[in-house]
Amino acid sequence: MITKEFKQKWLTALTDGSYKHGILSLRSVDAEDGSVLHCCLGVAAELLGEKIRMITGGYYGSVIEGHEHELHAGLLPGLLTEKLGIGVACQCDLACLNDTHEGLGFPQTVIDYITNLPTEPEQTV
Numbered sequence: 001m002i003t004k005e006f007k008q009k010w011l012t013a014l015t016d017g018s019y020k021h022g023i024l025s026l027r028s029v030d031a032e033d034g035s036v037l038h039c040c041l042g043v044a045a046e047l048l049g050e051k052i053r054m055i056t057g058g059y060y061g062s063v064i065e066g067h068e069h070e071l072h073a074g075l076l077p078g079l080l081t082e083k084l085g086i087g088v089a090c091q092c093d094l095a096c097l098n099d100t101h102e103g104l105g106f107p108q109t110v111i112d113y114i115t116n117l118p119t120e121p122e123q124t125v
Helices: 004-015 040-047 078-084 088-099 108-115
Strands: 027-029 036-038 052-055 061-064
Touching: 004 040, 004 108, 027 052, 036 040, 040 052, 040 088, 088 108
Parallel strands: none
Antiparallel strands: 027 036, 052 061
């Protein structure tokens, strides 16, 4: 499960203007103005400290450095899936919600979905 702290950090990054919304790739470049775009999962990967590299020539998309052998069509590789704490089915839902909206800002459906994700129980000492 995702931690409460990371979920809040992710939601803040998606809503405070730090990242520009993109579709169909973890990270891409806007053809019109050259700005960097991210899907919601690309934002999560960068918040986890990962570097996303664009792929050019013959394949459009991006990979996470150190995980080039794991191409997952816009999803996070296995180790990052574990680190983030959300499974592949959840990522597929988020990718679909993210990619069906091309407006400015991240879709409210993505924000709502992440808001409603269960979090790890808080540790008591």
